[in-house]
Each structure stands twice: as structure tokens, then as C-alpha cells.
Amino acid sequence: MDISNLWDAEWEVSEELARKLISSQFPSLMSAPIKRLGYGWDNTVFLVGEDYVFRFPRRKVAIDLLRMEAKILPKLADFVTLPYSKPLFFGEGNLEYPAPFLGYPYLSGKFPIGLTDEQRQLSTSLLAQFLKRLHAFPVQIAQENGIQRDHRNLTDLTERKEKMLKFxxxxxPHLKREEHRAILDYLEQHTTDRVQQRYVFLHGDLHFKxxxxxxxxxxxGIIDWGDMNLGHPACDLNVAYSFLPPHARSDFFREYGEVDEETKVLARMIAVYIPMLILMQAIDEKDNEVAVEAKAIIARALADV
Structure with missing residues (x-):
């Protein structure tokens, strides 16, 4: 695939290095077993004992994001209605490793892969209340702690459409004819150029991983808050299209609060955009399970009741 791999690491973190960094800075965890759980675009994640997970940046761009998490996540406790990654251990890099790292309580659960519509519908109220409260976090406090404003220019739908056509x-080559046709028809029928900007506090990267x-x-539970920012609520509201089945959307928006059609247009576009990116990574890494789930999400986001 002729794309630059945004998910490639600039440095790797081995279990041995993670063990050395954790035990030297947090002696209480010195004897705890350490196991790599996986990695995302920005961080490698390790399970430490049975109670904690540690995230280590694997790209330079993730360093400032992790420092921001350390500042702002503890302040969310009175607003977040679901278990989330609240940091407890604040590690610093050294000559062997160039970045800070954080440790959090281990949140039990699995990624929502292969769920039925009935299972997904169970979370309609949970997600609506979670986002209603999260988006009520004071913008001023976020700004005072250095949270950025819409650094990805989400409201420019013309630019996003062009990216999606390139994707x-x-x-x-990896899509069935009907899958390709469904996405192309959606993009060709998309005529909105831009939506009016709004600023609320966002998780910023709310997808199935x-x-x-x-x-x-x-x-x-909700994990990986590295893309927190102030921006359009549609960024997070994409879950109404990407996670929930079509027949649950009206209940979700009723409980979240009034949402205009412009916001729904942007939310659906992001719900298609994100799994297209995840699908490209899954194909590159030959991860068939994630690729199948990404395709299912796109189909769900494009579906109507």
C-alpha cells in the first residue's frame, strides 16, 4: 500500500528495558512480573503484576501527549462516569530511554471485537452519560493546563473527504466490490464543506481499540487519552455510528442532549474515517481480526435504521 506508516515506532521498548526503568524508579514494583500487552501508534503497553499497566512512548510526538495526560487526567475524576486510565506512577526517561512513562491501575475487560448488536445496545446509556459529563469538563481548566484546540482541523470536511478518497x-485491493462501492457512494454524496467550530473537552480518539x-x-473502561483536545463534540460522538447499532442512535442522542444535524454529519464521517486508518494498519501488520472488525465498523457507520 502506497502510504507512509504513521504507526511505525521511532524506538522500541523491550520487556527488559521496561523492567529496568520501572524497578529503578518504583521499588515497590521491583518483584512484579512484567509482560508486554501490545502497542498502539504512540505507546507500548506493559502489564506489571496483576494490578497496573505502564505506557511507554514509542514516538517523539507521544512525549508531550503523555506529559499532558499526567497533568489533566487526575482532574477528570469528578466528570468521568466510566473507569478510565488515571495515572498513579510518573516515570522519567534516562540515558537508555528518552521519554517519560506512566503507570495506571489495570482496567479489566477486552476490546469490543465481534460483539452482537444486542450487546452493543447495552452500552447506549453508558456512552451517552459518559460523553455528556466529559464534554462538560470546564474548557478554561483545560486551557490553563495546555490542552490544544482542534489541532487536527476536524471541521474541514472537504480536506477530510480528500484524505478518505486517497485511503x-x-x-x-483489500475491499470487496460492494464494500468499496458503499464507501465511494457515501463520499460522493457528501456535499458539506465545513461545519461550524465548537469547543468542548474531548477524549479525542474514541474508537474500539x-x-x-x-x-x-x-x-x-476508556483508555489511551493521549489525543485529548478542545474541539467539536462530533469527534467523540462518532461512537453513536461506529459502536452502536443504528436503531440505538436516537436513544443515545436523546440521553446525551440535543445534537444538530451538522454535528451528526461530522460524527458519521469520523466514524468512517478512523476505521479506514485502522484497517490500513491492520493490513500492513497482517492482523486479520482487527481488519475484519474495522470493515464491520465502516459498514455499521454507513448503515441507517
Missing amino acids: LSDLS NILVNKRGEVS
Whole structure:
């Protein structure tokens, strides 16, 4: 695929290095076993004992994001209605490793892969209340702590549409004809150029690899807050299209609060945009399970009741 791999690491973090950094700075964890859980675009994640996870940046761009998490996440406790990654351990880099790192309580659960519509519907109220409260976090406090304003220019739908058409071209060999046609028809029918900017506090990267669910399939935790920013609520409201089945959307928006059609247009576009990116990474890394889930999300986001 002719794309630059935004997810490639600038440095790797081994279990041995993670163990050395953690035990030297947090002696109480010296004897705890350490196991790599996985990695995202920005961080490598390790399970430490049974109670904690540590995230280590694997790209320079993640360093400032992690420092921001350390400042702002503790302040969210009175607003976040779901378990979330509140940092407890604040580590610093050294000559062997160039970045800070954070440790959090371990949140039990799994990624919402392969859930039925019935299971997804169970989280309608949970997600609506979570986002209603999160978006009420005071913008002034966020600004005072250095949170950026819409650094990804989400409200420019023309630019986003152009990116998605490029993604679609790259993905074409990996899509069935009907999958390609559905995305292309959606983009060709999309005529809105830009939506009016609004500023609320956002998680900023709310997709299935940053959401945990319990055995019933209900949302049980929200992780990876590195893309927190002030911007349009549609960025997070994409879950109404990407996570929930179509028939649950009206209940979600009723409980979240009044949402105009412009916001719904942007939310749906982001709900298609994010899994297209995840699908490209999954194809590059030959992760068939994630690729199948990303395709299912796109189909759900494009579906109407």
C-alpha cells in the first residue's frame, strides 16, 4: 500500500528495558512480573503484576501527549462516569530511554471485537452519560493546563473527504466490490464543506481499540487519552455510528442532549474515517481480526435504521 506508516515506532521498548526503568524508579514494583500487552501508534503497553499497566512512548510526538495526560487526567475524576486510565506512577526517561512513562491501575475487560448488536445496545446509556459529563469538563481548566484546540482541523470536511478518497484508493485491493462501492457512494454524496467550530473537552480518539467491555459486552473502561483536545463534540460522538447499532442512535442522542444535524454529519464521517486508518494498519501488520472488525465498523457507520 502506497502510504507512509504513521504507526511505525521511532524506538522500541523491550520487556527488559521496561523492567529496568520501572524497578529503578518504583521499588515497590521491583518483584512484579512484567509482560508486554501490545502497542498502539504512540505507546507500548506493559502489564506489571496483576494490578497496573505502564505506557511507554514509542514516538517523539507521544512525549508531550503523555506529559499532558499526567497533568489533566487526575482532574477528570469528578466528570468521568466510566473507569478510565488515571495515572498513579510518573516515570522519567534516562540515558537508555528518552521519554517519560506512566503507570495506571489495570482496567479489566477486552476490546469490543465481534460483539452482537444486542450487546452493543447495552452500552447506549453508558456512552451517552459518559460523553455528556466529559464534554462538560470546564474548557478554561483545560486551557490553563495546555490542552490544544482542534489541532487536527476536524471541521474541514472537504480536506477530510480528500484524505478518505486517497485511503479508499490505497485500500481498494483489500475491499470487496460492494464494500468499496458503499464507501465511494457515501463520499460522493457528501456535499458539506465545513461545519461550524465548537469547543468542548474531548477524549479525542474514541474508537474500539481505546474502549474496553466486560463479559456481557457492556463498556467497562476508556483508555489511551493521549489525543485529548478542545474541539467539536462530533469527534467523540462518532461512537453513536461506529459502536452502536443504528436503531440505538436516537436513544443515545436523546440521553446525551440535543445534537444538530451538522454535528451528526461530522460524527458519521469520523466514524468512517478512523476505521479506514485502522484497517490500513491492520493490513500492513497482517492482523486479520482487527481488519475484519474495522470493515464491520465502516459498514455499521454507513448503515441507517
